[in-house]
Amino acid sequence: MLAIRQAELDALRRHGEETYPHECCGVMLGRMDGDERVVEAVSRAGNTRADSPHNRYNIDPRELVRIQRESRERSLDIVGFYHSHPDHPARWSQTDLTEAHWVGCSYVITSVEKGRAAATNSFALEGSGEDDKHFTDEQIRVLANGSGGLKLVIGDL
């Protein structure tokens, strides 16, 4: 299960609207609470896939390292990734699975139809490694803004 506040959910959905008709991508930072991933901040990343930005995304490894370092400084972990599907359903593609490597993380996909964010779904990457990794549908629990008294950080780190 993925728990996310309305504000962070809105932020990652808005990101997909802003980059439409290209895919957006970003990282979700947070912590584990039992088997639930709790998002405490989202960090936008640039899409480096200039060759096919409408249906591919890739986070620059150097940007990911920087996000990882800054999350550690705030005692947060990377709990997931998000991207958008411009004019395509909010379902994972074979490419999404192939390019997902963080077992134990959530992969959130927002469908952006004609520039407006539509459905948002989350998929947990499970398995023991590259050989048997797979996505399973996961529920998104939306928390009211302000719950937990956590600091809200949105945008480029």
Ligand SMILES: [Zn+2]
């Ligand atoms: Zn995708």
